[in-house]
Structures are given as structure tokens and as C-alpha cells.
Amino acid sequence: MPRRKAAVIAAPRDTSSDEVALRALYHKDPLRILPNALWKTVARLQSLECRFIDDAGSVTGVELREPGKLLIYGTRTQDPLKAASVKLDGVPTVYIHNDFVAPLAPWFDRKEAFFRLVHTGSELPLRATVPGYTIRQVDTTTELPLVATILHACYDTSTPGTNEIAMWTKRPVFAPRAWLWIIDRKEKRPIALGIAETDRLTGEGSLEWIQVLPAFRSLGLGTMLVQELVYRLEQKVAFTTVVGQMKNPCEPEHLFRRCGFAGRDVWWVLHR
Ligand SMILES: CC(C)(COP(=O)(O)OP(=O)(O)OC[C@H]1O[C@@H](n2cnc3c(N)ncnc32)[C@H](O)[C@@H]1OP(=O)(O)O)[C@@H](O)C(=O)NCCC(=O)NCCS
Incomplete structure (x- = not known):
């Protein structure tokens, strides 16, 4: 044989x-x-x-x-x-x-x-509220399909599906308190979503996904979401970082700086 x-x-x-x-x-x-x-x-x-x-x-x-x-x-x-x-x-x-x-x-x-910006928490952010909208934690046991739907509705590029998102909840940095919806009180449905992670060993929080449905932008909801996330993270970590594309017509860098993030570091991704 x-x-x-x-x-x-x-x-x-x-x-x-x-x-x-x-x-x-x-x-x-x-x-x-x-x-x-x-x-x-x-x-x-x-x-x-x-x-x-x-x-x-x-x-x-x-x-x-x-x-x-x-x-x-x-x-x-x-x-x-x-x-x-x-x-x-x-x-x-x-x-x-x-x-x-x-x-x-x-x-x-x-x-x-x-x-690439950092929030060091030296000044805890104000927590802005926008009348008619409220913040609620995502129920990650039942609402992951809705998370996928909202992500899909907020970007022109392809976004992760439910199975991939479910994997994020299995990682050691998963922080259920930092998965947040903004709910439209009148329509009783989520219209914005923020997801952040906490690496306790490093003392680092990171904002991963920040988005508002197109019809609800420029109302101050992005600010409300980021400020709430930073507030929640900074009770657990020493600093919070965020990365974002510079060439984005929504100008997220402006939003993050407005919420207390700072820095002048820019990274390039070069592809052949
Ligand atoms: C980025 C995003 C979350 C901002 O949400 P938003 O609810 O519109 O933000 P706010 O209304 O709180 O505005 C925050 C600041 O950004 C400014 N802003 C908002 N949209 C803008 C735009 N398209 N161009 C320039 N500035 C803009 C606002 O004027 C405000 O600044 P000000 O207070 O100094 O006037 C939203 O545009 C979005 O979901 N974009 C698609 C997803 C995305 O790109 N996420 C960021 C990934 S890093």
C-alpha cells in the first residue's frame, strides 16, 4: 500500500x-x-x-x-x-x-x-442631544440583520453582512455598551448606528463604524452618536482612536475633531 x-x-x-x-x-x-x-x-x-x-x-x-x-x-x-x-x-x-x-x-x-485621530479624554465631551431622537443599545442577540441593513443603506461601497457582523461580537474587544442606535422617536426606528471596541489590555478604545441614514444627516446626530460613544468608552479606556478616509464627501474628520479628537497623522495605503 x-x-x-x-x-x-x-x-x-x-x-x-x-x-x-x-x-x-x-x-x-x-x-x-x-x-x-x-x-x-x-x-x-x-x-x-x-x-x-x-x-x-x-x-x-x-x-x-x-x-x-x-x-x-x-x-x-x-x-x-x-x-x-x-x-x-x-x-x-x-x-x-x-x-x-x-x-x-x-x-x-x-x-x-x-x-488617524485620538481622543485622550482630558476633556470629557459634552453629550449633545437632538430633540426627537434618543440613544439605545443595539440588542446584538436579535438585531444583527438590522445592523447589516443600516450599514448597507449608509455607504455606496459594499458593507459586511450579518454573518461577518456576528463574528465581531465574538472578539475579545467586543463592547456591547458601545453598539448604539439613534432612534427616531416619531417613526420608532433606528436611523443611525455607532459601533466601537475596547481593548482593555492596551487601554484603547476605537470607533469602528459611525453612520447616519442619508435622510437624517446634518441634524447633529453624528455628533450625538460620537459624543455618547466617547463618553461610554472613556470610563473604560485611557484613549480612543479613529481612522477614516480623507477623501470622503461627508467629511467625517470634521465631525471627529468637533467631538474632541485631535492629531495630525495621516497614513497612506499604497496598492499596485
Ligand atoms: C459622517 C456622518 C456620520 C456625519 O453625520 P451627521 O449626522 O451628518 O453629522 P452632524 O450633523 O453631527 O455634523 C457634524 C459636523 O459635520 C459637518 N458636516 C456634516 N455633513 C457634512 C458634509 N457632507 N460636508 C461637510 N461637513 C459636513 C456638520 O456641518 C457639522 O459641523 P459643524 O457643527 O461645525 O457645522 C454622516 O455623513 C454619514 O453617515 N456618512 C456616511 C458614513 C461615513 O462616511 N461615516 C464615517 C466613517 S469614518
């Missing part, structure tokens, strides 16, 4: 020292080190190669690579010459801070810029 080939299963790599170093670096300057909340990168460390950047004896940055797929380059230094050392090796997707994008940009045909 022919022998069956034994399946080769790679033993999981020990990523604990990379995680410790990344956490220390991230805490010093979250907005310059990663283009997203820390937990998202920690969750995929197994598939990432980490190279920490040493500058005169102290760790100032990190290069994260998923071979053949992606490169993330984050550093606290502001010297654009440092980016010259980044080797692209045909990598199709690069996440890089605005300060370093110039020498790399010519190699890529699609480029998208993202603002």
Missing part, C-alpha cells in the same frame, strides 16, 4: 517578545506607529514578520511584513530619509505614514489617505 504523506503543520511561532516590544512602542506614539488600533495588529502577529528599527540605541519604529502581501512601516522619527531604507521587494500593499510616503508613492498606482 502506498504510504500516505504526513501533513506538515508548522508549530505556532512564539510572538510574545514581538508583542511586548510593539506594545511599548505603540504606547509612546500610537498614531505614528500603526495605521490601526493595536489589537488588530497583535491579532495577526503570527503571520507578520517584525523588524524593530533601532536608532542610536533606542527602538523608534517597526517594519511589519506579510511576505508577498503587505508591509506596514511605522516610526516615531520624522526624518524622511529613514524611509529610503524600506525595501519594497514587489510587495503589493504598503501602509506608510505621510512623512515617508513621497519616495515610495511613484511605485504604486492606487493611493488612499486616511486620517
Whole structure:
């Protein structure tokens, strides 16, 4: 009888020292080190190669690579010459801070810029209310199809379906108190939705999905939602971050700054 080939299963790599170093670096300057909340990168460390950047004896940055797929380059230094050392090796997707994008940009045909802001809670936001509208927590046991419907109605691009959304409720950062509807009191139905996450280990909250149905925009409801989320998060975390596309006709950056978010960091996603 022919022998069956034994399946080769790679033993999981020990990523604990990379995680410790990344956490220390991230805490010093979250907005310059990663283009997203820390937990998202920690969750995929197994598939990432980490190279920490040493500058005169102290760790100032990190290069994260998923071979053949992606490169993330984050550093606290502001010297654009440092980016010259980044080797692209045909990598199709690069996440890089605005300060370093110039020498790399010519190699890529699609480029998208993202603002990355932080709310440090030094001044807790006012909690705006808009007459006729009220906030209620999403019932994540029964209302996920409605969450999918509202997301679909708020964007021109494709949005996650119920099954994908259900996965979000299984992650350690799931924070049921930060899944909020704004309800139209007259019509008794949700017309806006906000979803945020809390990473207790890092002390970081992150706003993930903020949207108001098109017919209800510019009434102050986006502000009401963001202020309520930040208020709820900041009882649990040290800081809250948000990322959003700069080229968005709804100008969400303005909304977040209006609600106390600050920062000047811009990240680029470059695609070939
Ligand atoms: C972004 C969004 C949530 C804003 O909701 P909203 O209820 O219209 O926001 P508000 O009425 O509270 O307005 C907040 C501020 O943004 C301004 N604003 C709202 N819509 C705007 C627009 N299209 N262009 C420019 N400014 C706008 C308002 O004037 C207000 O600023 P001001 O108080 O200084 O005048 C909403 O447009 C939306 O759902 N967009 C689609 C989803 C999306 O892009 N989400 C953001 C992902 S990062």
C-alpha cells in the first residue's frame, strides 16, 4: 500500500517578545506607529514578520511584513530619509505614514489617505442631544440583520453582512455598551448606528463604524452618536482612536475633531 504523506503543520511561532516590544512602542506614539488600533495588529502577529528599527540605541519604529502581501512601516522619527531604507521587494500593499510616503508613492498606482485621530479624554465631551431622537443599545442577540441593513443603506461601497457582523461580537474587544442606535422617536426606528471596541489590555478604545441614514444627516446626530460613544468608552479606556478616509464627501474628520479628537497623522495605503 502506498504510504500516505504526513501533513506538515508548522508549530505556532512564539510572538510574545514581538508583542511586548510593539506594545511599548505603540504606547509612546500610537498614531505614528500603526495605521490601526493595536489589537488588530497583535491579532495577526503570527503571520507578520517584525523588524524593530533601532536608532542610536533606542527602538523608534517597526517594519511589519506579510511576505508577498503587505508591509506596514511605522516610526516615531520624522526624518524622511529613514524611509529610503524600506525595501519594497514587489510587495503589493504598503501602509506608510505621510512623512515617508513621497519616495515610495511613484511605485504604486492606487493611493488612499486616511486620517488617524485620538481622543485622550482630558476633556470629557459634552453629550449633545437632538430633540426627537434618543440613544439605545443595539440588542446584538436579535438585531444583527438590522445592523447589516443600516450599514448597507449608509455607504455606496459594499458593507459586511450579518454573518461577518456576528463574528465581531465574538472578539475579545467586543463592547456591547458601545453598539448604539439613534432612534427616531416619531417613526420608532433606528436611523443611525455607532459601533466601537475596547481593548482593555492596551487601554484603547476605537470607533469602528459611525453612520447616519442619508435622510437624517446634518441634524447633529453624528455628533450625538460620537459624543455618547466617547463618553461610554472613556470610563473604560485611557484613549480612543479613529481612522477614516480623507477623501470622503461627508467629511467625517470634521465631525471627529468637533467631538474632541485631535492629531495630525495621516497614513497612506499604497496598492499596485
Ligand atoms: C459622517 C456622518 C456620520 C456625519 O453625520 P451627521 O449626522 O451628518 O453629522 P452632524 O450633523 O453631527 O455634523 C457634524 C459636523 O459635520 C459637518 N458636516 C456634516 N455633513 C457634512 C458634509 N457632507 N460636508 C461637510 N461637513 C459636513 C456638520 O456641518 C457639522 O459641523 P459643524 O457643527 O461645525 O457645522 C454622516 O455623513 C454619514 O453617515 N456618512 C456616511 C458614513 C461615513 O462616511 N461615516 C464615517 C466613517 S469614518
